[in-house]
Amino acid sequence: MAEPVWNKFLTARDKQVFEVAGYGKRQGFGKRPAVLVVDVNYDFCGDRPEPILESIKRWRNSCGEEAWEGIRAIKKLLVAARTQELPILYTTSARRADNWDTGSWSWKNARTAERVIAKTTQLPGSTIVPDIAPAPRDIVITKQKPSAFYGTPLQSYLVLLGCDSIILTGTTTSGCVRATVLDAFSSNYRVSLVEEGCFDRSEASHAINLCDMHAKYADVIKLDEALRFIGTLEKGMFALPLGAT
Structure with a gap:
């Protein structure tokens, strides 16, 4: 079994502390999961796979080639979720053309x-x-702040659908993904974070934030495990509008 991506960033003492303090216990999947895809848009991926230092010349938030690797994993997850008719929710940004609603984002970039x-x-x-x-x-769902929950109807949809858990992917691991995981945890949702479907501009930030979330707020799992779990669920558990065909 491959070691966690964050292990190379941890000291021996770090590993001992997590073990002795009891962090990293497996919480497990819920019974009625929704799939949530956070901010996988052109702004964070660019419009084609290319090295990050090239991509960010045009797309300041791009995660480069890692984004497109993540997209391939997310695509597989979505195929499985749609086969079982699970609810799938996406977030993306919403900004006024005059930047009046930029708010605190402009303070740091x-x-x-x-x-x-x-x-x-x-x-x-x-x-x-x-x-x-x-x-x-x-x-x-459109949002203006890091968390998918902040100022959006996400919680309302999850309540309406009777969801008790979230299978989460998206970007950035250290930013909007982390903020969403913390708010989901605070609302008592079980969160499974699909490692291959999460990405970030910084390799270190990606790894350390996965480590921290796995220790305290979510289960970081592999795509294959998520697919196997989805395959065990009863098809058609959620009564959703069919939409256009």
Whole structure:
């Protein structure tokens, strides 16, 4: 079994502390999961796979090639979830053209005002990458802050659907994914974080945040485990509108 991606960043003392303090216990899956895809749009992926230092010249938030590796994993997860008719929710950003609603984002990034259009599709950066585009019955939530819960109807949808857990993917691991995991944990949802479907601009931030979330707030799992679990669920547990065909 491969060692966790974060192990190379931990000291021997770190590993001992987690073990002795009891952190990292497996919480397990829930019984009625929703799949949540956080911010996998052009802004965070670019419009094509390319090295991050090239991609961020145009797309300041791009995670480069790692984003497209994550997209491939998310696509497999979505196929399984749709087969079992699980609820699938996406988040993406919503910003005014005049930047009036930028708020605190502008305090920490000098390029906040930039807007980029994807050359391949002529669509704005907030567009969810077409490789994993929402289906008619999926739910798309727009947000302005890191957490998918903050100022959005996400909690309302989860309550309506009777969800007790979330299978989560997206970006960035250290930012919006982490913020969403913490709010989900605070609302008593079990969270399974699919490692291959999460990505970040920083390798160290990605690994250490996975470590911290796995220790305290979520189960970091492999894609194969998520797929096996979804395959055990009864098809059609959720009464969702069918949408257009």
